[in-house]
Amino acid sequence: MENSSSSEASVGSGMTKSIYCLRCPRGCLLQVEEEGEQIVVSGNACKLGEAFALQEIRSPRRLFTSSLCVRGGTVPVVSVMSSQPILRDDIPRWVELCRTLEVEAPVVPEMCVAKNPFGDGIDLITTWYVERDNDAENQGR
Numbered sequence: 001m002e003n004s005s006s007s008e009a010s011v012g013s014g015m016t017k018s019i020y021c022l023r024c025p026r027g028c029l030l031q032v033e034e035e036g037e038q039i040v041v042s043g044n045a046c047k048l049g050e051a052f053a054l055q056e057i058r059s060p061r062r063l064f065t066s067s068l069c070v071r072g073g074t075v076p077v078v079s080v081m082s083s084q085p086i087l088r089d090d091i092p093r094w095v096e097l098c099r100t101l102e103v104e105a106p107v108v109p110e111m112c113v114a115k116n117p118f119g120d121g122i123d124l125i126t127t128w129y130v131e132r133d134n135d136a137e138n139q140g141r
């Protein structure tokens with residue numbers, strides 16, 4: 001998966017990468033210079049930007065969002081998210097997990113749907129409400 005918020009350019013012997021900081025709405029454009037083991041960050045208006053850039057270079061993470069099928073609800077799906085940002089490389093297996101899961105209505109926000117599914121302490125949780133559909137229940141749906 002490509003990160004649309006970054007670009008790379010070779011400067012001298014090192015590599016410079018431009019990325020937008022996603023830690024707050026200000027969205028500073030960060031310049032990240034890699035010279036061997038050394039990484040220099042500029043363009044950040046606060047320290048969070050430096051931490052963000054270092055994480056982006058070493059092991060980028062994203063909050064995962066998706067939806068799950070709901071059984072017996074007034075609507076057929078509910079939105080879900082990871083309880084913490086996941087490694088960007090792990091996104092495909094979280095997508096696959098969501099394909100295999102189904103929840104039973106009623107659903108409320110922050111219900112744990114999958115507890116620590118990949119052993120990294122991150123859960124899959126719901127983010128919205130789905131009420132029970134009593135008509136569906138009577139008709140065996």
Ligand code: SF4
Nearest residue numbers: 021024027028046049
């Ligand atoms: S560097 Fe600081 S001020 Fe700039 S976007 Fe990141 S968190 Fe916000």
